[in-house]
């Protein structure tokens with residue numbers, strides 16, 4: 001059972017990709033896109049908290065941004081390779 005982020009009440013699934021709080025009526029969109037958007041917002045808040053910066057920062061050059069992006073892409077490729085290996089082993093061994 002999911003709990004409401006507002007009042008901690010029980011949330012129920014509705015027919016339209018929503019969770020609705022039984023106590024306060026708060027509705028949470030549960031589509032894939034909404035979950036990704038929420039994670040982007042959470043990450044931005046965490047970055048502001050931890051580093052005191054936002055994407056509006058002006059201290060990085062275009063090349064700095066490109067380097068950050070490439071590092072993230074390289075990490076992504078490594079994570080994908082790792083999980084693909086796990087899936088392939090699962091296909092071979094059935095575990």
Ligand SMILES: [Zn+2]
Pocket residue numbers: 004005006007008009021022023024025026
């Ligand atoms: Zn609630």
